[in-house]
Structures are given as structure tokens and as C-alpha cells.
Amino acid sequence: QVQLTESGGGLVRPGESLTLSCRIARNIGNIYDMGWYRQAPGKERVMVARHIVGGRTEYAESVRGRFTISRDSDKNTVTLQMNSLEPEDTAFYSCNARHIFSGQEYWGQGTQVTVSS
Numbered sequence: 635q636v637q638l639t640e641s642g643g644g645l646v647r648p649g650e651s652l653t654l655s656c657r658i659a660r661n662i663g664n665i666y667d668m669g670w671y672r673q674a675p676g677k678e679r680v681m682v683a684r685h686i687v688g689g690r691t692e693y694a695e696s697v698r699g700r701f702t703i704s705r706d707s708d709k710n711t712v713t714l715q716m717n718s719l720e721p722e723d724t725a726f727y728s729c730n731a732r733h734i735f736s737g738q739e740y741w742g743q744g745t746q747v748t749v750s751s
Contacts, residue, residue, distance in 0.1 A: 636662055636740040638729045643745030650749075651717045656729030656742060658710040664688075667732045668705055668712040672725035672747075682727070683714060687734055696722070719749045 637659035646652050654670065669684035683703035684692040691703055702715040712729060729742040 636660070636666065636731045638731060638740060638742035640727065640729050640742045640745040643727060643747045645748045645750065646719055647751050648720055648749055650719055651715070652719060652747060654714040654716065654727055654729075654745060654747070656712040656714075658712070658731065661707075661710055662731065664707075665734050667734055668703075669730045669732070670703060670712075670714045670727055671730055672723075672727045674725040677725075679728070685712060716747070719747075721749050721751075723747060724749050 639657045640654060642652060642654040644652065664687045667684060667686050670682045671679050672682050673679040680694065682694050682697055683701055685703050685705045686692065693701060700716065700718045704713050716723065725747060726744050727747050728744040731740045
């Protein structure tokens with residue numbers, strides 16, 4: 635079992651920044667890819683950013699250049715730095731861990747991000 639706890643959501647104005655953090659309850663080593671997903675009202679959940687074991691990162695086209703995912707294995711955290719936020723970034727953001735061999739996935743409880751003037 636992998637317990638994930640997100641923090642850092644909130645209400646910001648367009649153009650502002652926000653940092654989301656995902657705390658992993660235990661050391662999971664290098665056998666889980668980590669990612670951030672979001673779900674806007676009335677829409678399906680989609681991948682925002684992923685940190686693949688080995689260091690490669692992936693981003694949704696809509697956030698590339700504005701968002702940065704990083705992973706601190708010593709602190710067991712995964713961070714999503716979100717800059718130049720837009721109203722379209724408003725969504726419920728969730729942290730995800732996926733086992734690289736079995737595909738088993740774990741999700742955090744999520745955090746709301748609202749971008750509005």
C-alpha cells in the first residue's frame with residue numbers, strides 16, 4: 635500500500651503561481667512512476683505531469699513550459715510547480731503512484747486548484 639497526501643491547492647488569480655506537494659508515506663524506492671492528474675468539472679481525469687523512474691518527465695501539452703514536476707526521493711515528496719496559471723487550469727488535482735512492473739496504482743485524496751480573477 636502506498637499512501638499519498640497532497641497539499642498546496644487553493645484560489646489564485648490568473649498569472650499567479652502555486653506549488654502542489656505530494657507526500658509519500660513511506661520510502662518507495664525507484665519502482666513507482668509518480669504523476670499529477672487533474673479533473674475539471676464535467677470532464678475526465680487527465681494526466682498533467684509525470685516523473686518516470688530514471689528521471690524522464692512528461693507533460694500535457696497544455697501545461698508544458700508552465701508546470702514543472704520534481705521528485706525528492708530523500709524527502710519522499712513529489713512537487714508540481716505551476717506558473718502562469720490560467721482559468722483553464724482550474725481542476726481537482728490528484729497525485730498518482732504507479733508500480734513500474736505490475737501497473738498497480740495508488741491515488742491521493744486530491745486538492746482543489748481554482749484560478750479566477
